[in-house]
Amino acid sequence: MRSSLPQIFERLDALSSRARLIAAGAAIAVFVAVLMLARIAAAPQMALLYSGLDGGAAAEVIEALERRETRFDVRGNAIYVPETERDTLRLSLAGEGLPAQGGVGYELLDSLSGFGTTSQMFDAAYRRAQEGELARTIVASPAIRAARVHLAMGEDGPFRRGGARTSASVTLTPARGGLNVAQADAVRHLVASSVPGLDPADVSVIDAAAGVVISSSEDGLAQSMSDSRADTLRQNVQRLLEARVGAGRAIVEVSVETDPDSETVTERVIDPESRVAIHSDVEEDIENADGPGPGAVTVASNLPDGDAARENDRSTREVVRTRERTNYEVSEVLRERVRAPGQVRRMSIAVLVDGIVEIAPDGTRNWTPRGEEELETLAELVRSATGFDAARGDQLTVQSLEFPEPGLEGTTAGNPGLIGGTISAMSLVQYGLLAVVALVLGLFVLRPMLMKRTDDDLQLIETEELPALAVPEDAQQDAARALAANPEMAALEQRVDPPLTRLRETIEERADESSSLLRSWMEADLAEENPA
Structure with missing residues (x-):
């Protein structure tokens, strides 16, 4: 090492100023690249903590993370934390009630004091708390990302008859896709069951992503029944025809027009001929009367002692009255007919079948349409399978036309190549840095080392x-x-x-x-x- 250092300095002295600058820049670039790679390798793997939060909820979560001195990254509307700490942070934040997407709940009532709080203030606070609790319950569903609930309570007044009706509106933001009718009905029944005097029909559910009001299942019942019945008939007819003409060689379309109205008919029939005595009451009244006889009117009868003369002349009367009352029960039939919506008004069926295909010995394809007798047989099968009623105005059309030659299904899977699959942006950056470092090492380290041997040979010739x-x-x-x-x-x-x-x-x-x-x-x- 000591012997190589003087040689390095000698080589640096022998280089020109431009070569020295290039060598210094290459050394700095290699140092920076190695430092960045080391930093990337030492950085923890980040994982998603929460996403799709509103501004207030995201600010509360970030404040809680800063208090814990936890490293985090904000990428758009998502918050990332180290993967090893994600689950612990979720549990601890949930213990603090974060993130609070549904707003405040009944804890809002804790801040109210008994002094200085009017009944109107308490009613308004209670309504806000009730709206927040309903929103929290709705957001607990994994299909809902955010929810807002507004209640309009009906108030009674001294000069108001019956009082105003209570209504509610719910704005939902789905987590992905859209909201279906079943989910909207579930929210309606949840809100209506939580608010006294609220009918599910008075709850409006709005899809915030699509900006539309989701109708109830009762409104679309007739249409859904019509579509379901048409699909069932089409599948039955398709299966029936393909058994004869072959799979994929018959196309069936069914259109069912239904009546969206409902009707209730109550009928009461009384038969007077079929009476039956169910109660009989007989009442008998006997009356006895005793008095003087009628006698002749004479002078003696007018004398004071005339009555004594007629004491033995008296009469007796007896009256008997009989009354009978009989109650009869007649035969009575009570019928109630309920005609639900969805009754078939009219049905139209269109059937298209392929003809007969024959392959000649030379390989040519000969197509022949099916005969009228066979088409009529197929039409009769369709009428029997669908409950065809000509008096109702149903229509049926069966035609035989040539189908195009089916091609090869599917496509050949392409070769994904050497780096097939999905590569993240960070992986591309790391690969690029590695390529730059390898290129720098090859140009400024390996190449001079390979050229060093020639210089050493020349030096050996000079010193030998x-x-x-x-x-x-x-x-x-x-x-x-x-x-x-x-x-x-x-x-x-x-x-x-x-x-x-x-x-x-x-x-x-x-x-x-x-x-x-x-x-x-x-x-x-x-x-x-x-x-x-």
Whole structure:
């Protein structure tokens, strides 16, 4: 190491100013690249903590991470933390109620004091707390990313009849995709069950991503039933026809028009001929009357003692009254018919079948349409399978047309290559830095090391002790004159490489030894050409 340092300094001194700048820049670039790679390798792997938070919730989470002195990265609306600490941070933040996407809940009532709080203030705070709790419950679903609930409570007044109806509106932001009708109905029933006097029909659910109001399942019941019935009929007819004409050689389309109205009919039928006595009541009344007889009117009857004369002349009367009451029960039939929405008004069916294909011996394809008798048979099968009713206005069309020749299905999978798959941007940066470092090492380290061997060989020629050779003075002068007289040799002398220049300088400094060495080489060559 000590012996190589002087050689390094000597080489640096021998370089020009431009070469020194290039070498210094290469050394700095290599140092920076190695430092960056070491930093990237030492950095912890970051994992997603939360994403899709609103500004307030994200600020609360970042503040909590700063209090814990935890490293984090904010990338758009996502927060990343070291992968080894992610699960622990989620649990600890959940213990603090973070992130609070649904707003404040019943803890809002804790800040209210009994003094100075009016009933209106308490009602407003309670409504806000109820909205926050409902939003928290809705956000607990993995399909919902954010939710806002607004309640409009109906208030009773002294001059108001019946009071105002309570209503609610819910704005939902789905985590991915959109919201379906079933999810909207679930939110409606959740809100309606939590608020007294609120009907599910008075709850409006809005998809914040699409900006539309999601209708209830009752509104789209008729259409969904129509589509479901049409799909079922189409599949049944398709399976029935393909059993005859072959798979993929029949196309069926079914359109079902349904009645969206519902109807309830109540019928009461009474049969007077089928009466039955269920109760009979007989009442009998007997009345007895006793009094004087009618007698003749005479002078004696008008005398004071006339009544005594008629004491024995009296009459008795008895009256009997009988009353009978019978209750009858007649036969009564009560019928109630409920016609649900979705009754079929009209049905249209279109069937397209391929003809008969025959392959000739020479390989040509001959197509023949199916006969009318066969098409009528297929139409009769379709009528039986779908419940076709001509009186209702149903239509059926069966045609035989030529289908195009099916091609090869699928495509050949391409070769992903040497670096197939998905590569992240950070991996590309790391690979690029490695390539730059390898290139710098190859150009500025390996290449000089490979060239060092040639320089060492020339240095060995310069420092090696050559045997003393005697060269005549006239030979040296003749060689010098020959070089000076030949301009091509002079130009060649100027274009030779520095190692050859140093070699020539060494020969001039040791002319005697060089001449003797050249003479011995020439004599050896002559001896080989002219053997004795």
